[in-house]
Amino acid sequence: MTASQPGEPISRALTPEDFVAEPRPFPAHRWGFGAFLLVEAVLLASAAFIGALSGPTAAGRPLPISTVLLGTMLPTMIAAGAAVLITLVRGNGPKLDLRLAWRWADVWTGLKFGLLGLVLTSLSAYVWTQLVGSANATSAISALVDDRKMSVPAAAVMFGYLWLLGPICEEIIYRGLLWGAVERLQWRSERFGRVAAFLLSTAVFAASHLEPLRTTLLLVISIPIGLARLSTGRLAGSIVAHAVNNFLPAVAILLGSLGLASF
Numbered sequence: 501m502t503a504s505q506p507g508e509p510i511s512r513a514l515t516p517e518d519f520v521a522e523p524r525p526f527p528a529h530r531w532g533f534g535a536f537l538l539v540e541a542v543l544l545a546s547a548a549f550i551g552a553l554s555g556p557t558a559a560g561r562p563l564p565i566s567t568v569l570l571g572t573m574l575p576t577m578i579a580a581g582a583a584v585l586i587t588l589v590r591g592n593g594p595k596l597d598l599r600l601a602w603r604w605a606d607v608w609t610g611l612k613f614g615l616l617g618l619v620l621t622s623l624s625a626y627v628w629t630q631l632v633g634s635a636n637a638t639s640a641i642s643a644l645v646d647d648r649k650m651s652v653p654a655a656a657v658m659f660g661y662l663w664l665l666g667p668i669c670e671e672i673i674y675r676g677l678l679w680g681a682v683e684r685l686q687w688r689s690e691r692f693g694r695v696a697a698f699l700l701s702t703a704v705f706a707a708s709h710l711e712p713l714r715t716t717l718l719l720v721i722s723i724p725i726g727l728a729r730l731s732t733g734r735l736a737g738s739i740v741a742h743a744v745n746n747f748l749p750a751v752a753i754l755l756g757s758l759g760l761a762s763f
Contacts, residue, residue, distance in 0.1 A: 529591030532681045539586070539673055540708070543579035550574055565654055572641055573661050580669035583677040598676035599734040606737040610728045613737070614744025617724030621745060624720040641753070650757040658757065662750035667742035674705045675729045675738045694730060702726045721745060 550571050563571075587597040594600045641662070650658065679697040687693035705726075706718035725745065729738035755761040 526596055527592050529587065529597045529680070529684070531586050531590045531597075531677075532684050535583070535586045535590070536673075536678045536681050539579050539583045539677060542582045543575050543673075546578045547571065547575040565648065565650055568648075569654060569657060569661075572658075573665070576666060576669045576673075580672040583672050586677070594672070594676070597680055598672060599680075600672075600676070600736070601734055602736055603732070603734065606728075606732045606734050607740050609732050610737040610740025611744060613724040613728035613731075614741035617721060617741060617745040618748065620724060621717075621721050622748075624717055628714075628717045648757060649759055652758065655754050655757040659750050659754040662753060663746050664743050667746055668739055670705070671725075671729075671735055671739045671742055674701050674708070675726060676735050678704060679729065694733075698726045698730045701729075 583598070584594045587594045591597040678701050682697035682700050683693045685693065685696075687696065702719065702722045705722045706715050709715075709718055711718070725738050725741045728741035729735065731737065752761070
């Protein structure tokens with residue numbers, strides 16, 4: 501649209517497009533798949549390092565709760581911190597590079613996809629349990645804390661991580677850093693790049709948990725979370741969807757660790 505001079509009559513009828521600002525492309529960054537592989541290496545190395553610091557455990561004796569908490573939380577938090585640092589050093593910061601901008605609309609979208617994921621996950625978990633048995637369908641963290649009593653502070657920390665902090669860290673790594681690395685490639689269209697990012701991040705997220713028997717189930721869990729990221733274009737939607745999906749399992753672990761219920 502050619503702008504009219506002040507006082508000059510408009511020679512045609514206005515359309516809604518005249519009142520919509522031109523979209524501004526996000527600035528380019530200098531990181532790609534190498535950054536994601538580095539973060540994955542940090543994740544694995546920190547997990548191994550924390551495991552080595554914990555020392556050997558006698559055969560038949562469960563790991564101390566403090567070791568379970570540290571081994572579960574710290575590697576993912578360190579890796580997410582490394583991802584944020586990469587965007588600061590070689591990019592434009594996490595708000596732009598990882599699409600961490602906040603929109604209330606994204607929260608509602610995340611809630612909808614999270615509730616959808618919760619239904620799909622519950623149905624899929626039931627079917628999966630019937631196929632492979634309850635022991636093989638249990639997540640790694642559930643197996644570590646099964647029938648283990650925790651203090652109230654330890655149980656609260658575990659709940660907070662499983663419900664909120666863990667999803668934030670994992671989304672930064674997979675639907676933030678990995679997604680951005682895929683989109684950075686030269687695709688024939690922007691939409692094709694987003695779909696490719698959705699597909700690859702969904703698959704890698706499921707495989708990265710290193711639970712081969714549960715990979716198919718994790719794929720089902722991952723799809724609604726990725727759709728929240730795909731539909732909003734920002735990370736907040738997938739973080740909310742991930743947190744909603746994790747809420748009931750986190751409550752189950754919380755109640756079980758406090759001896760208030762058995763699952």
